[in-house]
Amino acid sequence: MTEGVDPVGLDFNALAYSGRALGSARQAQNVHRWGWWYQAEWRLLGMKAYWTSILGSAVLTPLLYVLAMGIGLGALVDSSSGGVEGVPYLTFVAPGLLVATVVMSSVNELTFPVMGGFKWQKLYFARAATAATPSQVAVGELLAVGVRMVAEAALFWVVLVALGAVDPRWSWLMIGIAALAGMAFGAPLASYSATLEDEGFEFSMIQRFVVMPMFLFAGTFYPLATMPLYLQWIGWISPMWHGTQLARAVAFGLPLTNGEVAMHLGFLVILLAVGIALTVRNFTRRLNR
Amino acid sequence: MSVIEATQLTKVYSDLRAVDAVSFRVATGESFGLLGPNGAGKSTTMRMIGGTSLRTSGTLLVNGLDPETHGPEVRASLGVVPQTDNLDTELNARDNLIMYGRYFGLPYSYLRPKAEELLQFAQLSEKATEKVDNLSGGMKRRLTIARALVNEPSVLLLDEPTTGLDPQARHILWDRLFRLKEQGVTLIVTTHFMDEAEQLCDRLLVMDHGQIVAEGSPAALIQQYSTREVLELRFGSDRNVALVERLRGYADSIEALPDRLLLYTADGEAVLARVRADGLDPVTSLVRRASLEDVFLRLTGRSLID
Numbered sequence: 001m002t003e004g005v006d007p008v009g010l011d012f013n014a015l016a017y018s019g020r021a022l023g024s025a026r027q028a029q030n031v032h033r034w035g036w037w038y039q040a041e042w043r044l045l046g047m048k049a050y051w052t053s054i055l056g057s058a059v060l061t062p063l064l065y066v067l068a069m070g071i072g073l074g075a076l077v078d079s080s081s082g083g084v085e086g087v088p089y090l091t092f093v094a095p096g097l098l099v100a101t102v103v104m105s106s107v108n109e110l111t112f113p114v115m116g117g118f119k120w121q122k123l124y125f126a127r128a129a130t131a132a133t134p135s136q137v138a139v140g141e142l143l144a145v146g147v148r149m150v151a152e153a154a155l156f157w158v159v160l161v162a163l164g165a166v167d168p169r170w171s172w173l174m175i176g177i178a179a180l181a182g183m184a185f186g187a188p189l190a191s192y193s194a195t196l197e198d199e200g201f202e203f204s205m206i207q208r209f210v211v212m213p214m215f216l217f218a219g220t221f222y223p224l225a226t227m228p229l230y231l232q233w234i235g236w237i238s239p240m241w242h243g244t245q246l247a248r249a250v251a252f253g254l255p256l257t258n259g260e261v262a263m264h265l266g267f268l269v270i271l272l273a274v275g276i277a278l279t280v281r282n283f284t285r286r287l288n289r
Numbered sequence: 290m291s292v293i294e295a296t297q298l299t300k301v302y303s304d305l306r307a308v309d310a311v312s313f314r315v316a317t318g319e320s321f322g323l324l325g326p327n328g329a330g331k332s333t334t335m336r337m338i339g340g341t342s343l344r345t346s347g348t349l350l351v352n353g354l355d356p357e358t359h360g361p362e363v364r365a366s367l368g369v370v371p372q373t374d375n376l377d378t379e380l381n382a383r384d385n386l387i388m389y390g391r392y393f394g395l396p397y398s399y400l401r402p403k404a405e406e407l408l409q410f411a412q413l414s415e416k417a418t419e420k421v422d423n424l425s426g427g428m429k430r431r432l433t434i435a436r437a438l439v440n441e442p443s444v445l446l447l448d449e450p451t452t453g454l455d456p457q458a459r460h461i462l463w464d465r466l467f468r469l470k471e472q473g474v475t476l477i478v479t480t481h482f483m484d485e486a487e488q489l490c491d492r493l494l495v496m497d498h499g500q501i502v503a504e505g506s507p508a509a510l511i512q513q514y515s516t517r518e519v520l521e522l523r524f525g526s527d528r529n530v531a532l533v534e535r536l537r538g539y540a541d542s543i544e545a546l547p548d549r550l551l552l553y554t555a556d557g558e559a560v561l562a563r564v565r566a567d568g569l570d571p572v573t574s575l576v577r578r579a580s581l582e583d584v585f586l587r588l589t590g591r592s593l594i595d
Contacts, residue, residue: 015410016472020399021441024352024365030394031361038391042377045388049379122375128341129369130392131361131440288343 035132039140058155094165095247096220102178106186109145111203114193128287138283149179173250181243184268187275194282214238297347307333309499320476322490330499331479368437372448383417393440411435427458444475483581515579518557522571
């Protein structure tokens with residue numbers, strides 16, 4: 001047996017310094033540039049494990065909603081009032097359902113998985129020991145979820161078009177709008193998840209007292225203006241309503257002034273930017289203790 | 290050349306000085322150990338080396354770079370084995386190695402064959418497609434160590450590498466680590482097992498309450514702080530302490546533990562014979578070589594594993 005060679009035939013010299021690996025300076029250089037992508041790549045790979053549920057929520061949800069709202073509730077609304085905002089009820093509600101579904105899937109992706117990365121599997125700590133930085137890990141996580149949202153919104157939109165619920169001409173813009181709204185809600189949520197130390201019962205509170213009221217009161221099913229003023233604020237502060245208004249504008253031409261468009265877009269972009277900054281800060285704090 | 294140069298390294302948490310003005314150097318190719326009980330500050334020191342715990346004060350250079358300002362550069366030259374395995378349980382053994390390697394900016398064309406070599410090193414080739422959840426504790430530990438080697442680091446940081454493993458698994462791991470050391474990899478090991486420190490380390494820092502209490506090779510520490518042999522006597526828990534004064538003259542020093550007395554002496558058998566001749570009849574007796582456990586006991590008055 002030669003020195004340094006294992007009985008199983010493995011050359012230990014090659015294991016430690018094969019000369020095939022990039023030098024550490026080159027490794028660091030690559031990671032400076034692409035570290036955020038490595039995290040996104042890993043997170044997207046992990047989604048393979050539950051791609052059926054992603055596909056289900058993107059395809060089955062619109063199918064069920066269109067059947068229930070369009071054919072069921074829609075028939076009733078249209079026959080009694082002739083539609084909403086000058087369009088059939090299905091046309092009115094479809095953009096809202098798309099945005100709401102995407103926003104709500106951000107809750108699944110950015111609550112327990114983020115807390116678990118610190119607390120249960122501790123995978124973020126494994127990442128922090130690599131050449132990547134905590135801020136790259138944070139950005140990669142958000143990016144991967146953003147990619148999922150675009151994919152989910154695109155599938156949802158295809159189903160809506162196939163069912164004749166939206167006119168495809170401009171409505172494809174809803175894909176980007178829904179993903180933006182989803183991340184505008186998801187990024188601040190991720191920053192909060194990154195601070196939790198216990199078992200995450202806070203998340204069921206968020207589900208009950210933030211997500212559900214937002215779904216019901218943010219103008220998804222009816223124009224916000226039909227609500228009394230003391231309830232309208234729920235819509236004003238929720239990314240879901242701002243996204244839905246923009247989605248309706250591109251889907252069936254809901255009349256919005258330039259100022260309104262800027263306000264809706266600005267609200268979502270600012271929320272997203274603040275969310276990203278806080279997520280980066282909280283990941284860095286927790287991984288650098 | 291020094292791989293690590295720590296000067297007055299200090300980490301203070303709100304109510305605790307976890308690492309208190311610790312200075313040390315580690316030379317290239319050395320196998321260096323941090324020995325101490327739980328809470329001695331070993332893991333915190335390790336995390337500061339990797340730049341994942343920010344120091345309160347002091348200076349630290351790893352391969353000539355400050356890990357706080359050059360984290361990616363420093364960590365690209367390190368392999369980190371954390372105290373608890375944080376493998377990706379959703380992935381199989383092979384993908385754990387490949388995906389981890391991605392975080393060092395390494396291409397798939399390098400990582401795929403490398404993963405096979407590392408699986409072989411960890412004796413897990415047959416388990417390549419097995420999910421991590423289905424691996425035993427020893428297998429997971431070996432996989433974690435293999436993972437730390439994916440970027441061909443020049444320094445391997447091992448935090449309690451064999452805690453929780455059975456004796457056979459520990460010996461396999463020690464063998465693997467020893468081979469890496471032979472190939473020039475610098476090993477930095479924390480442990481609260483004296484046998485592990487003796488097996489793996491050329492040089493040791495003995496730490497307690499965040500401070501260095503002694504430094505040297507295992508043999509030198511034993512020579513400096515202990516006698517050559519130790520006589521262990523058990524008289525039953527109620528009599529042990531009562532007999533300390535009576536036995537005082539028999540040995541260089543005596544430590545009383547709850548279950549036994551340790552008599553430090555150059556010749557254990559001779560002392561045992563005198564104790565017997567004196568009419569004291571211990572329930573059990575044992576003569577052994579002094580170990581690092583004795584060094585720690587002498588230095589701190591406490592045993593390593595409480």
